[in-house]
Amino acid sequence: MSSPSAYVVTLSTTIRYISLTINFITLIIGTFGALCNLITFTSPQLRRNACIFYLVCATTFQLLSILFIVPSRMALDSFGSNLERESIIFCKIRYYLVVTLPELATYYILLSIMDRCLATSACYCQTVPSTFYTTFVAGYTLAVVIVIPHAFMLILSIITFLNMKRTRQRVAPASNTLHQRQTHRFESHIIMVIILQVVVSSILLLLRIGSYLYSVFTSGNLNRTLEERVAEGFALQLGVSLYYLSFALAFYVSTLTSKYFREIFSKRISDFYRHLHGAG
Numbered sequence: 001m002s003s004p005s006a007y008v009v010t011l012s013t014t015i016r017y018i019s020l021t022i023n024f025i026t027l028i029i030g031t032f033g034a035l036c037n038l039i040t041f042t043s044p045q046l047r048r049n050a051c052i053f054y055l056v057c058a059t060t061f062q063l064l065s066i067l068f069i070v071p072s073r074m075a076l077d078s079f080g081s082n083l084e085r086e087s088i089i090f091c092k093i094r095y096y097l098v099v100t101l102p103e104l105a106t107y108y109i110l111l112s113i114m115d116r117c118l119a120t121s122a123c124y125c126q127t128v129p130s131t132f133y134t135t136f137v138a139g140y141t142l143a144v145v146i147v148i149p150h151a152f153m154l155i156l157s158i159i160t161f162l163n164m165k166r167t168r169q170r171v172a173p174a175s176n177t178l179h180q181r182q183t184h185r186f187e188s189h190i191i192m193v194i195i196l197q198v199v200v201s202s203i204l205l206l207l208r209i210g211s212y213l214y215s216v217f218t219s220g221n222l223n224r225t226l227e228e229r230v231a232e233g234f235a236l237q238l239g240v241s242l243y244y245l246s247f248a249l250a251f252y253v254s255t256l257t258s259k260y261f262r263e264i265f266s267k268r269i270s271d272f273y274r275h276l277h278g279a280g
Helices: 006-041 050-077 088-120 131-170 178-218 226-248 250-255 259-279
Strands: none
Touching: 006 050, 006 226, 006 250, 006 259, 050 088, 050 178, 050 226, 088 131, 088 178, 088 226, 131 178, 178 226, 178 250, 178 259, 226 250, 250 259
């Protein structure tokens, strides 16, 4: 048997280190960012809002995805763990959670932007399988689990943004009471927070979809060279790593970019510090 080419060895080594680096970054900044989001969204002035409730649920499932899925991927892909092959129970639990946790987070974000879309609207009104089975599961996963919720989020984000602009033009600033101005400020900032999450998530998702489609379309080709299989693995693994990275960026690209939520987060941290200092 001929030895692997330099291209195969280099690409295999590169994807291993890139994937490990992205997963480490996701685990560290994602855990910290999710905890900061929970601190911000559970502040007293936000707790009663339905949209915030959906964001708290989304953040919780993002955190669970980061804490379970990312370390298990690191163990399997980068550290040679065989637990998935040795334990059928772990394999089934991992497969179930890999699908359900990220999609629960995605659908809660979808519910949050749907809530804002309705609130700003003028009208309130999931053996070796056969080729068919493999194609069906791939199509179902791509459509129902990945494409549909993100497509809905993008569409509702655009509608909500247009509704917000129309409302801003319709209401005269001089007639706004203090309560109305505070409510409008909250609505504007929470909508932008959600839209930024949707945009970043959708951009990173497109990379995963591209690698996933390439893998599905080439899976039936039994004459692929070693270089082609390694390139396919590179694209697929990079797409998955970037997909989970999107869960780690929510706090940094949305919450921290909003002055309103930065103020709430700072106040919560100050309150915690004073409470701990007073207790000590």
